[in-house]
Amino acid sequence: MKSLEYLDKFQNSFLEDLFDLIRIPSVTRDNKSVQEAANWLEKRLKQTADFVQQIPTQGNPVVIAEWKPQISEISAKVPTTILFYGHYDVQPPDPLDKWLSPPFEPEIRDGRIYARGVGDNKGQFFAHIAAIECMIKSNQLGAHVKLILDGEEELGSVNLDEAISIEKEFFSNIDLVIVSDGPADPTWKPTLEFGARGIVTIQLHLQTAKGDVHSGNFGGIQPNPVWDLITILKTMKDDTGKCLINGFYNDVFTPSEAALDAVKKLNRDPEVYLDQLGISYFGEEQDQPLVHRLMFRPTFNIRGFSSGSVKEKAKTIIPKEAYVELDIRLVPNQEPDKIKQLFFNHIEKLKRTNDRYKQILERCSFKSETSFYPMFTPIGLPWTEILERSIQKGFGEKPLLIPLAGGSLPLYSLYKATKKPMYIIPYAQPDEDNHAPNENMMVEWFVKGVKTSLYLLENLAK
Numbered sequence: 001m002k003s004l005e006y007l008d009k010f011q012n013s014f015l016e017d018l019f020d021l022i023r024i025p026s027v028t029r030d031n032k033s034v035q036e037a038a039n040w041l042e043k044r045l046k047q048t049a050d051f052v053q054q055i056p057t058q059g060n061p062v063v064i065a066e067w068k069p070q071i072s073e074i075s076a077k078v079p080t081t082i083l084f085y086g087h088y089d090v091q092p093p094d095p096l097d098k099w100l101s102p103p104f105e106p107e108i109r110d111g112r113i114y115a116r117g118v119g120d121n122k123g124q125f126f127a128h129i130a131a132i133e134c135m136i137k138s139n140q141l142g143a144h145v146k147l148i149l150d151g152e153e154e155l156g157s158v159n160l161d162e163a164i165s166i167e168k169e170f171f172s173n174i175d176l177v178i179v180s181d182g183p184a185d186p187t188w189k190p191t192l193e194f195g196a197r198g199i200v201t202i203q204l205h206l207q208t209a210k211g212d213v214h215s216g217n218f219g220g221i222q223p224n225p226v227w228d229l230i231t232i233l234k235t236m237k238d239d240t241g242k243c244l245i246n247g248f249y250n251d252v253f254t255p256s257e258a259a260l261d262a263v264k265k266l267n268r269d270p271e272v273y274l275d276q277l278g279i280s281y282f283g284e285e286q287d288q289p290l291v292h293r294l295m296f297r298p299t300f301n302i303r304g305f306s307s308g309s310v311k312e313k314a315k316t317i318i319p320k321e322a323y324v325e326l327d328i329r330l331v332p333n334q335e336p337d338k339i340k341q342l343f344f345n346h347i348e349k350l351k352r353t354n355d356r357y358k359q360i361l362e363r364c365s366f367k368s369e370t371s372f373y374p375m376f377t378p379i380g381l382p383w384t385e386i387l388e389r390s391i392q393k394g395f396g397e398k399p400l401l402i403p404l405a406g407g408s409l410p411l412y413s414l415y416k417a418t419k420k421p422m423y424i425i426p427y428a429q430p431d432e433d434n435h436a437p438n439e440n441m442m443v444e445w446f447v448k449g450v451k452t453s454l455y456l457l458e459n460l461a462k
């Protein structure tokens with residue numbers, strides 16, 4: 001394949017370009033740097049694409065690009081249109097003192113590129129760009145390729161719907177969507193995922209008094225907001241990990257035979273998780289098999305609880321307020337708005353149950369910011385075989401088929417716009433440390449990613 005030779009020859013120049021992009025510290029809330037990264041991408045993509053545009057939104061711009069097929073093996077056939085999704089915004093780099101090299105000065109050590117945003121997600125989508133360019137330069141592109149680069153993924157892609165609605169035409173006539181994000185399976189096998197869990201977050205703030213007070217002088221009369229929030233939280237989950245909110249599990253999908261079969265083949269060993277996570281028992285729904293808890297079941301998680309102070313800052317007080325934040329992971333057929341509604345129905349029911357709950361909840365305020373729909377593409381579609389074959393050639397081994405990834409991605413916006421199957425193929429190795437200090441991506445995985453995209457583009461043209 002000529003495009004592979006091109007990759008061999010220009011691999012270093014692709015890496016240099018990727019490094020230039022990484023040097024722009026496009027932390028989502030740093031609008032100036034994000035704009036600089038969008039401009040850089042626009043200019044870079046214009047070198048080979050037939051069409052490039054920045055779609056302005058109320059937040060950061062979305063960059064789109066398009067490459068028309070150069071060849072068609074069967075002249076009468078309509079070429080396949082593939083859409084690649086990636087995001088060019090990154091997480092903040094703190095804590096800075098934990099980095100071995102500065103986060104925005106990419107450095108290769110032991111075959112890994114260390115930098116904020118290299119795995120999440122610049123290195124991963126740049127692999128697609130490199131593959132497209134190898135095909136173009138060797139006159140081999142036989143598929144119609146579109147690319148969308150989000151500038152606000154790390155904040156939940158709140159303006160992605162808006163951007164898509166501005167360029168409706170661009171998102172029509174797409175046959176399949178590929179997302180390369182997140183780490184590959186912990187077993188280090190290449191990974192093909194058919195969907196991702198959704199998410200809803202809810203914040204509770206309970207202020208019970210004007211101020212923090214002496215826990216001796218006023219202990220016994222000033223209510224403690226931590227205990228009171230625990231009282232409320234205990235009504236939402238039982239000791240076996242079941243969520244007690246009425247209707248919470250009503251819409252949970254029943255996995256297909258193919259999905260159950262794929263899960264069986266994953267052969268997950270509980271011991272590996274105990275060891276990897278340093279845990280001695282498993283959480284959440286005790287009556288569900290482990291793999292089901294990992295992908296087929298929703299979770300009801302407390303992601304943070306804050307009040308008073310501890311350790312060297314400890315004071316003998318009754319704190320005046322407490323915050324608790326929930327993140328609820330959703331599985332197919334569960335809808336974020338409906339889950340939120342069920343949560344608030346539960347709150348209203350508590351208020352009617354007794355005066356104790358009522359007193360607490362009347363001082364409590366609620367906020368819900370993030371919500372992503374869950375997404376699931378059936379395993380049995382013909383694309384699966386083409387993708388498996390491309391990954392196998394790119395990585396040199398058969399991929400694991402994962403029915404549902406644990407994390408959440410803004411896939412629903414793309415699904416709504418395209419109504420087409422969507423697949424996740426992570427190009428970053430399992431220990432990429434995304435969102436953490438010393439985020440990294442192995443050069444070898446980057447190259448395997450480029451090759452996978454190359455084979456995919458080649459196979460789609462046939």
Ligand SMILES: [Zn+2]
Nearest residue numbers: 120154434435
């Ligand atoms: Zn991320």
